[in-house]
Amino acid sequence: MSIAADGNRPASPELGAVLQRFRRAAGLSQERLAARCAMSQSKVSRIERGKELPSVGDVERMVKALEVPDELAVRLVTVARRANVAHVSGRALAELGLWRAQTEIKHIIELCGVQRSFLPVMIGGLFQTPEYARAALTPTLPTSPVRDVEKAVAARLDQQTVLEYPTRQFHVLLTEQAVRWKRIGRPGMVRQCEHLVALAERPNIHVGVVPLTAGVPAAPLNSFHVYDERLVMVELFSGRVDYREHKDVQYHLDLFEFFRGYALTGDRARAFLLSARDEFM
The missing domain is CATH 3.30.870.10 (Endonuclease Chain A)
Known part of the structure; x- marks a missing residue:
């Protein structure tokens, strides 16, 4: 198991990259997405760069803020849940x-x-x-x-x-x-x-x-x-x-x-x- 830079969770570049694409498609900056999700801009950046694995709750807030279609949102949350075990x-x-x-x-x-x-x-x-x-x-x-x-x-x-x-x-x-x-x-x-x-x-x-x-x-x-x-x-x-x-x-x-x-x-x-x-x- 590799430890992330903050000592919290291992990296997940694939999940982070997908969330980054949805943010950009929504026309949101990292700061605006962070504000909508009640998290710091630095955390959004670490998630998108694969430096921190988001929790299930993190992904649920992000897909809601980005208005990701329901079926795909469920798939992303499932990926996060599996990645956390x-x-x-x-x-x-x-x-x-x-x-x-x-x-x-x-x-x-x-x-x-x-x-x-x-x-x-x-x-x-x-x-x-x-x-x-x-x-x-x-x-x-x-x-x-x-x-x-x-x-x-x-x-x-x-x-x-x-x-x-x-x-x-x-x-x-x-x-x-x-x-x-x-x-x-x-x-x-x-x-x-x-x-x-x-x-x-x-x-x-x-x-x-x-x-x-x-x-x-x-x-x-x-x-x-x-x-x-x-x-x-x-x-x-x-x-x-x-x-x-x-x-x-x-x-x-x-x-x-x-x-x-x-x-x-x-x-x-x-x-x-x-x-x-x-x-x-």
């Missing part, structure tokens, strides 16, 4: 170099003020010890793409330097299964639990754990990360899906808050993690 396969990431994906995610985190991570199955990369990270990044199936594990581990550990930025907030929500899943040997799991406790004591890192006894009336189907209110990355066996449309982002924010309502937080979360550590001992 992207599937990145695990095989493609491996071929590109998994370490590159770790570096790219670091850049995304550096551009956001608040990250929310829902981790129902395993500890997330930002919060892993080197031993846990190595296990998580090592292929487990014979059919898995070959990857440079040590280079990926180094990139993941470098990614963790963003946790040192006091102006950035990290909200981490784990399930009990994620904490107790024995991904590595017992001594390594002891160190991983202790690492989580140490992170939870930092003022900019907020850890919650949803216990199995919480009685949650919903299933935690997959891991996801929300960056501010502009991007969601959903992790799958086959790779990941990126969402940028506002409604999709808001849906995942609501999901995060729903599950957090059943979580142990603060001292109770730390006590739970220490209890898990003791059991691994």
Whole structure:
């Protein structure tokens, strides 16, 4: 995934070029179109030049202001909706170099003020010890793409330097299964639990754990990360899906808050993690 110049969305030159043609056909300047759509002239320019992918709402306002025929307007909105969802396969990431994906995610985190991570199955990369990270990044199936594990581990550990930025907030929500899943040997799991406790004591890192006894009336189907209110990355066996449309982002924010309502937080979360550590001992 390539990031736009403003760090917001990937470029979409084709959609931007079509919208530019309609603006010119309507005899409107970028300034006049921007005023009609309640957006800045610079944003209209970035969209038309393919430097920013417009949201579905942006395109809906633009086609209305440009009086685009209904059938074509629907098609353009559909293009925008599809462009705001992207599937990145695990095989493609491996071929590109998994370490590159770790570096790219670091850049995304550096551009956001608040990250929310829902981790129902395993500890997330930002919060892993080197031993846990190595296990998580090592292929487990014979059919898995070959990857440079040590280079990926180094990139993941470098990614963790963003946790040192006091102006950035990290909200981490784990399930009990994620904490107790024995991904590595017992001594390594002891160190991983202790690492989580140490992170939870930092003022900019907020850890919650949803216990199995919480009685949650919903299933935690997959891991996801929300960056501010502009991007969601959903992790799958086959790779990941990126969402940028506002409604999709808001849906995942609501999901995060729903599950957090059943979580142990603060001292109770730390006590739970220490209890898990003791059991691994």
